[in-house]
Amino acid sequence: MPEKCADINGFLSGYIDGELSAEETPRVEEHLASCENCGKELKRLNNVIDLLRNIPRYQASTRLLSEVREEIKKRETFWDLSRPFLKWGAGLAAAVLILFLIKLNLAKPAPQKTIPASNEISFPWDIAKKSAAEQVPSPQAHTDEFGGGRTESFESNLPDKAAAGLNARSDMVLQDQIYMAAYVGEIEVLRAFRPKKSFIIRSVDGWNDFYALVFPGKEMPYVDFSTRMIIGVCGPGHVNIVAAQPAKGKLLVSYRNETKNSNPGDISCCLKVIEKTDLDIIFTRE
Amino acid sequence: MRSCPYKGVNLSADNPRFIRHLRAGRKSAFNELVLGFKDRVFNTAYRFLGDWQEANDLAREVFLSANRNIRSFRPESNLSSWIYRNTLNSCKDRLKLRESLKKITGVEFEGAQNLRFRDMPHRLFGKKEMELSVQAAIMALPEECKEVVLLRDIEGLSCGQIAEILGIENDTVKLRLSRARSALKDSLGGVIDA
Numbered sequence: 001m002p003e004k005c006a007d008i009n010g011f012l013s014g015y016i017d018g019e020l021s022a023e024e025t026p027r028v029e030e031h032l033a034s035c036e037n038c039g040k041e042l043k044r045l046n047n048v049i050d051l052l053r054n055i056p057r058y059q060a061s062t063r064l065l066s067e068v069r070e071e072i073k074k075r076e077t078f079w080d081l082s083r084p085f086l087k088w089g090a091g092l093a094a095a096v097l098i099l100f101l102i103k104l105n106l107a108k109p110a111p112q113k114t115i116p117a118s119n120e121i122s123f124p125w126d127i128a129k130k131s132a133a134e135q136v137p138s139p140q141a142h143t144d145e146f147g148g149g150r151t152e153s154f155e156s157n158l159p160d161k162a163a164a165g166l167n168a169r170s171d172m173v174l175q176d177q178i179y180m181a182a183y184v185g186e187i188e189v190l191r192a193f194r195p196k197k198s199f200i201i202r203s204v205d206g207w208n209d210f211y212a213l214v215f216p217g218k219e220m221p222y223v224d225f226s227t228r229m230i231i232g233v234c235g236p237g238h239v240n241i242v243a244a245q246p247a248k249g250k251l252l253v254s255y256r257n258e259t260k261n262s263n264p265g266d267i268s269c270c271l272k273v274i275e276k277t278d279l280d281i282i283f284t285r286e
Numbered sequence: 287m288r289s290c291p292y293k294g295v296n297l298s299a300d301n302p303r304f305i306r307h308l309r310a311g312r313k314s315a316f317n318e319l320v321l322g323f324k325d326r327v328f329n330t331a332y333r334f335l336g337d338w339q340e341a342n343d344l345a346r347e348v349f350l351s352a353n354r355n356i357r358s359f360r361p362e363s364n365l366s367s368w369i370y371r372n373t374l375n376s377c378k379d380r381l382k383l384r385e386s387l388k389k390i391t392g393v394e395f396e397g398a399q400n401l402r403f404r405d406m407p408h409r410l411f412g413k414k415e416m417e418l419s420v421q422a423a424i425m426a427l428p429e430e431c432k433e434v435v436l437l438r439d440i441e442g443l444s445c446g447q448i449a450e451i452l453g454i455e456n457d458t459v460k461l462r463l464s465r466a467r468s469a470l471k472d473s474l475g476g477v478i479d480a
Contacts, residue, residue, distance in 0.1 A: 056417055
């Protein structure tokens with residue numbers, strides 16, 4: 001009994017590639033010999049493969065190598081932590097610093113004064129550390145873990161984080177605080193200071209792309225990632241980046257969290273496009 | 287002038303000496319890596335993303351990332367698989383970014399995917415239109431089909447190497463390839479029937 005065309009069609013791609021088994025090949029050939037339609041299908045598939053194999057191949061930019069070299073040179077500073085001896089040295093220094101801070105903290109009595117929530121900055125890892133019971137939005141729930149200038153790093157990827165921030169409301173603990181800085185690529189939070197309501201971030205991978213132009217309405221500008229960068233701040237309420245300008249060798253980004261103008265539970269993400277820079281970025285809440 | 291020590295080396299064959307020098311951070315080895323793979327990375331990215339500038343940016347990022355992570359590359363692994371894997375991962379990240387921006391701004395990326403060539407007869411096509419029609423059809427494929435067909439039919443890799451790059455079974459590669467070609471056959475109907 002001849003096999004059904006639908007059964008054979010699934011084997012045609014493998015038949016063209018010569019990837020079928022010793023049993024499958026004669027089955028397909030036998031069917032093709034007696035079925036005009038499948039013969040046509042085979043021809044059409046062959047045409048598709050020919051089109052793909054003959055699609056023009058292009059050369060990458062002739063400046064690619066020099067651009068890559070230039071970028072590597074810029075990043076290869078003496079203080080580059082990828083150097084093994086510096087990595088160990090930095091690790092040792094961090095350990096000493098942490099021990100010192102722990103000692104300092106134990107020696108000091110716990111502060112009595114409660115700082116209002118609006119002066120605090122919380123981060124995703126803070127929230128993750130809290131138990132479910134503690135995750136009820138509460139101004140007193142967050143203590144200043146960053147006051148000592150601790151260095152933290154985490155992997156942030158704008159699509160995931162921004163999407164999480166914008167869409168997964170039910171999974172989030174809403175705080176009356178900005179909870180993250182969105183950035184394209186991996187970022188490192190160098191320091192975060194509660195009293196100044198600031199945190200400093202630096203890109204640690206090659207993208208270096210961030211935003212400095214609030215997307216007006218639904219118009220998205222074309223972003224040339226070789227010359228411009230993308231930055232964003234996400235948070236509950238209505239978040240707005242009000243300025244991004246270089247000063248004192250840093251890029252100062254100030255933002256507002258206008259919770260009063262939003263509905264409870266609202267989350268927004270403010271994105272900007274600015275000229276590409278290697279400067280550390282300081283986010284400051286106004 | 288010194289001649290390049292790696293001239294004529296088949297990079298995809300993963301010459302152990304070349305890998306050793308690459309891992310040791312030799313500039314000449316890294317330069318050869320870039321020169322040897324830049325067009326492959328660029329073409330893969332261009333066909334995956336459908337955007338010239340983005341593909342150039344991505345190629346630069348792939349090599350910067352390779353430079354940074356070369357010490358984590360295991361000498362027993364296949365260098366070209368490693369590069370292709372990084373390229374595809376970066377491509378997928380960029381697509382996620384596009385999706386994210388689309389959600390935020392409500393604006394869709396204007397690429398070749400919006401072009402419709404399905405019913406146009408072959409004879410009306412110039413070379414460029416033909417390429418655009420194929421590109422549009424590729425862009426419309428699901429991600430897992432797109433990467434397989436790009437690596438197999440455009441980059442000319444074997445199913446075995448594709449399985450290694452994507453970390454999937456050989457049979458899965460063949461299945462996805464069959465689906466991808468079948469979908470392309472349907473979407474390019476008018477073009478391939480002529």
